[in-house]
Amino acid sequence: MPAASSSPIPAGLGQLAGSDPARPDDLPGLLDRLRRLPDPRRLRGRRHPLSYVLALAACAVLAGAKSLTAIAEWAADAPDQLLLHCGAALRDPDRPYRAPSETTVRRVLQRVDGDALDAAVGGWLTARVDASRAADQDEYPPSGPVRAAVAVDGKSLRGAIRADGRRVHLLSALRDDGIVLAQREVDAKSNEITAFRPLLEPLDLTGAVVTFDALLTQTDHAKFLVEDKSAHYIAVLKGNHPTLHTLVKDLPWQDVPLMDRTRTAAHGRDGIRRLKAVTVPHLPFPHAGQGPSLPTRR
Template sequence: MPAAPSSPIPAGLGQLAGWDPACPEELPDLLARLSGLPDPRRRRGRHHPLPYVLAVAACAVLAGAKSLTAIAEWAADASDRLLFCCGAALRDPDRPCRAPSEATVRRVLQHIDGDAFDAAIGGWLTARAAASRAADQGEHPPPGPARAAVAVDGKSLRGAIRADGRCVHLISALRGDGIVLAQREVDVKSNEITAFRPLLEPLDLTGAVVTFDALLTQTDHAKFLVEQKGAHYIAVLKGNHPTLHALVKELPWKEVPLLDRTRATAHGRDEIRRLKAATVPRLPFPHADQALQIVRRRRTIRTGKVSIERVYAITSLTAHQANAADLAERVRGHWAIENREHHVRDATFGEDTSRVRTGGAPRAMASLRNLAIGTLRLAGRDNIAEGLRHHGRDMARPLAALGLT
């Protein structure tokens, strides 16, 4: 008997012919990581999978979206094919993939587990960076990996003001290549000190050099990094350690030779930095081996005004483990967390003027911005604003950058 004629494929589903919904282990890596997050919504009334909503938000932010409304508008303009790549569930033939509404995006970002979301993003960026390095090195890896640089610092989201008048405050760990490894929200009744260890606990810091400012210069932090994480530290000294600060400040620095001098002109300022280092036995701080003096001379080009600042620090690195140039580069690199993350999120994404302030949404939006910045940096883009414009001109580009196609 002749075979029965096959039924026609509805027009909408025909666009997706040959595309089989992937099972979790076959999903692109980012979707796979997002699939492991707990869904904060009630089972009843879920119209979109959680990874889908988050992937759409990630693509929209990478295309330059600065608000929840802009994310929903990007999704509404996306084709069925693009939404399917983001993990959309197939619906009816006339409209196979439905875009999440602004209300859905808002609810998800307000209630998402921030720690789990940041861990998924940091894990994906780290794995992507490792894969990129392995591809670049090929069969001839370098003889020995350089010590990774990790800067820890906090940032307040000035537009995200809670009912009690306080801003949402986040603390981040930024790697030297511009990737945010981890991020946590500081509890309103606490400060960055209590968030430091939970921030770094999940990370592999073996051999890394962690830098932080004076607030985080705590004996427990030094012991934690060296004894439990196998890392080193460079810690700034100020008035919260008056005895140690006075001891280091009163060292005979005039007799210590200048080890490094650098000069840079940027942001309307001409800056000269000088660094001296001295090995000091029995410094009264855990695992401290060297003391540092950093002198910064800044001249404002427009006005000619000159300012000089002396900063003192200690490090667990010995003179054999880090030469002067290495120490100077790591001290300068600590400010990368300001220039490569905080400043970009403010200047390019308008974070401090964002009106997103309810629940966990401010932190989730910061996490999506970290993902966008890290993705662009891994693609070799230093100008983040230019990268956002590039991805905003073609809706398929964000998916390709995030590995969703």
């Protein structure tokens, strides 16, 4: 069932929500990535390049648009100079640049390859932030080596419901600065476990520390991260690995020094997290060398 024009924006563009508005010098990099996406439309009848429609939609979301209608309205009000920066073509010298209609915006965003759009937008955001970080580090060099942290987590999108009534569920890889490096929709007949490797396969994770929850604590995932991606990992251990869970739980934690302690209150719960870690040789899990203590909650 086609979505209404007031439907929430696609997940790929949702990565942009809360980011700083695009500057003119940001747009060439975004357009270059969007031009690589396959165009789902028939050649006949196209009035606007796919990259132009998507670039306008991205700028609209960066400016605060939260629905397809809001994107189309923002594009209709955009000045000619911005349309030109986003890739508008001047078909007639006597006529101004034209923004795509609401119908065109809606159809393009419904039909574009979601995974490809996720990758293009995520790659652009990452490059954008990395350039800013590099400038900051030139001025204020870090005192020691810094490892990138990447958290892999699943979430169900509010307001995004399929025709059969099921909510859209995504598996995302988020960097420590909040940048979504990649995300994939979890198929209805599958789960997050099977989406883990395809999600991370295209990313450069060399030297990064990847964290994930107990569902994704799988031996194949650990081998993939260390052996194929040259990364490190921090995995949550629960009852899905009962022998290993018992072994780590029964370590003499009372003799291990406390490294950190935080206390938070949210959603009616008061939580205390204590961090301890100890090196444990020959843990029965691929490339595992340390056992962290379990957090305490109340």
